[in-house]
Amino acid sequence: MLRLYFFISLMCLVKSDPDETCPSFTRLSFHSAVVGTGLNVKLMLYTRKNQTCAQVINSTVFGNLNMTKKTTFIVHGFRPTGSPPVWMEDLVQGLLDVEDMNVVIVDWNRGATTVIYNHASSKTRKVANVLKEFIDQMLVKGASLDNIYIIGVSLGAHIAGFVGKMYNGQLGRITGLDPAGPLFNGRPPEDRLDPGDAQFVDVIHSDIDALGYREPLGNIDFYPNGGLDQPGCPKTILGGLKYFKCDHQRSVYLYLSSLRENCSITAYPCDSYRDYRNGKCVNCGIPQKESCPLLGYYADNWKEYLKQRNPPMTKAFFDTAEEKPYCIYHYFVDIITWNKNIRRGSITIKLKDKAGNITESKINHEPAIFQKYHQVSLLARFNQDLDKVSTISLVFSTGSVIGPKYKLRVLRMKLRSLAHPERPQLCRYDLVLMENIENVFQPILCPKLQM
Structure with missing residues (x-):
């Protein structure tokens, strides 16, 4: 929690850009974060028909959204400066490159932008309700819950969980990218992301000692480098802002690496990081054994192996390099x-x-x-x-x-x-x-x- 407060205190001013031709993610200033923002959720659709120019959609206007295809929602987290997430564009383009789908950015920057983290976290259920209303209308138009995929980052991971609960765990998939820890650690399943919130829930934990959630939250929970200090991230406060957010953001960049053909990160189911490092948990890749789970987009390939486990949950560990694409x-x-x-x-x-x-x-x-x-x-x-x-x-x-x-x-x-x-x-x-x-x-x- 201390690192979180340091992070907020070091935020710098962000100026608003002039109006653009294509709808874009809401850009606010640090002044907005200081005075606070009321919640307003904007949904922006990207498809291969409009891969670089978003369409603003809602429960009555669906634009190019194809109800027969997979729809992936991207839900960001706490935004203490009001600036757009630097990884958002790459994530949208990466998803569209690997599959012809609908990609919907859930822009709740008006609500997530505040220097008071508690104020942002208190709005997560309201964001989930907005998504529920939109998905309900998708279902009316012929969409299937099996084809709904939500990628939630930090607070966004818990928002995804809240949406999943409202559909009794029938959503196709939820991916939690370093789900937020502060105010959620130790909470009961109904108040956070949980393995029962979708047919398949995978989670990447990259900052379990500060901004992220320590305990397992999914059917498979990935712990890069043990979930602690990530290679290439600053080890001291002398690293400036990067010291506070680098480990937390690494989960997103690791997911992004799975969308590139030249990097498939293999993880190893194991009880502990120590056992993994000692070579006790790497039998999944050898002949006559089950395949090893892959991190990121293709993690659901391991879903059938999980069904053989009771309960269908596991932890997986792996190490990464310091730089993109992080493969070891x-x-x-x-x-x-x-x-x-x-x-x-x-x-x-x-x-x-x-x-x-x-x-x-x-x-x-x-x-x-x-x-x-x-x-x-x-x-x-x-x-x-x-x-x-x-x-x-x-x-x-x-x-x-x-x-x-x-x-x-x-x-x-x-x-x-x-x-x-x-x-x-x-x-x-x-x-x-x-x-x-x-x-x-x-x-x-x-x-x-x-x-």
Whole structure:
């Protein structure tokens, strides 16, 4: 909550733009946020027929809205400056690129614009009622609840939940992008987003220690980087405004990455982030197992697997890169050692292909325990996915600054891709890793019968 108040106090003035030819998202000034705004909900429709110029619609005027197609509503959250969300246009265009649908922006900036967060949150049920009235008229015109999809950001996620409750959970899908935590944490299901609010509810939690909601709220809840500090976001207040909103907004940008063909973020169902980092929860992608859930737009592909669970809910974890499109590529590094004594330490692995591309992973979140003739499987995460690896380097470290340097005697090292299990596995035998010294070598193909 403290970060929220800091965020509001650092807001800067936003000037209103002159009138535009096409209807656009309501743009207000910081002065409006200070004096407060009464609620006014504007619905703006985009389709492939009017992909760049919105149509203002209501319960009697539907414009190009096709009742036989999917209709996706985008509901924003708290707007303490009155400015439009910077991600809105990209989200609209991304959705229309992947599917021929109706995209409706639910513009409640007059109501969400205020420096007093409580005032904005108190209007969420009223926004939900407006949406209910509009969807009712859609149903009269032949639309189906199965084809209704609501993407809610922050407070918008709970608005989506309120709408879903009014239809007894029969909406096709709700996606909550870092649902708001302040004033909602610990509330009963009827006062927040809940797994029963739609036929499928997926949630991305990216700021659970500040502006977001910590506990699961959906059928599947994704926790990027454990749901806490996101890579690339400022760690201190010296980062300015970005420090307060970066983690919270990351959920939106991760969803956006799922709309791009070059980035499909895989997540791993798991009880905890620690277990995921320790490689205990990555069996979903291997042959003869269920597929791994994908983050974002295609998360509902995992709906059938969820039906087999009781209750049909799960948490999924994954890591991301610092920059767009945020994809991380997972590999297992299997190491069998033959040291007489137990060694504890971390491994840094670096991959290089023939073109000279290099990617590195430091597996140092907690010390690995290496015992004689025991295989240790370490989960490595790389920013690049190199198809044909030409050289590998390993560095072993105990983390000790003073004291004796140790050796790690490796009987066998094996590298295997989780994203592409069909790729040949790479091996190397009889290595001696001197502590903190890089050992570079060319791998060989592992025997096919080797597990």
